[in-house]
Amino acid sequence: MPTSHFNHHTPWNKGKLIGQKPPLKLQEIWSIRVRLEIAHRHRDLALFNLAIDSKLRSCDLVKLKVQDIAHGAGILKRALVIQQKTKRPVQFEITPQTQQSLLCWIGKKHLSNHNYLFPSRSKPDAHISTRQYARVVKSWLSLIGLSPEDYGTHSLRRTKATLIYKRTKNLRAVQLLLGHSKLESTMRYLGIEVDDALEIAEQTEV
Numbered sequence: 001m002p003t004s005h006f007n008h009h010t011p012w013n014k015g016k017l018i019g020q021k022p023p024l025k026l027q028e029i030w031s032i033r034v035r036l037e038i039a040h041r042h043r044d045l046a047l048f049n050l051a052i053d054s055k056l057r058s059c060d061l062v063k064l065k066v067q068d069i070a071h072g073a074g075i076l077k078r079a080l081v082i083q084q085k086t087k088r089p090v091q092f093e094i095t096p097q098t099q100q101s102l103l104c105w106i107g108k109k110h111l112s113n114h115n116y117l118f119p120s121r122s123k124p125d126a127h128i129s130t131r132q133y134a135r136v137v138k139s140w141l142s143l144i145g146l147s148p149e150d151y152g153t154h155s156l157r158r159t160k161a162t163l164i165y166k167r168t169k170n171l172r173a174v175q176l177l178l179g180h181s182k183l184e185s186t187m188r189y190l191g192i193e194v195d196d197a198l199e200i201a202e203q204t205e206v
Helices: 026-038 042-054 096-109 130-143 153-168 171-178 183-190 192-202
Strands: 078-082 089-093
Touching (some): 026 042, 026 130, 042 096, 042 130, 042 153, 089 171, 153 171, 153 183, 171 183
Antiparallel strands (some): 078 089
């Protein structure tokens, strides 16, 4: 076969977004929330809110049990989990609106402490898979006209961390919230060097 066939082959990544998936903007967060509320998608609303608040990787998020975020009949204001990837503990806050959506979902599903917070619909005593979660995230993005190909589950993990950094510029705080062992990892994860450079460029008139 002629080598020219390979030389003129279109790159697989041409026109595609490569690298970190972008976080959601504040307006996009509220747009998704409103649509989930209107549609009475109680599980999805609880899952979406907790994904934003917890900043957990999908593998940790789907494995949460009711007892991880609740005490008695109430939802904790702060929770702690051991990350599957790093085996390091990480804490996260649960905001009032997330608490409310979780209480609604737990009550509607009649979940007890030992139950998975987001059980599988097809397999008894199992949680939703990371693949199922990824599909659900795509459906949320489509609700507000965002391209599912441009975003992913990591977009939700990055969202609140990015908003906190932009508001405070406290990189150490974000590192702790994400459970990163190295500050450099947090810098790469947020892409702050590029963002800050662009921000400076936008404010510079030539």
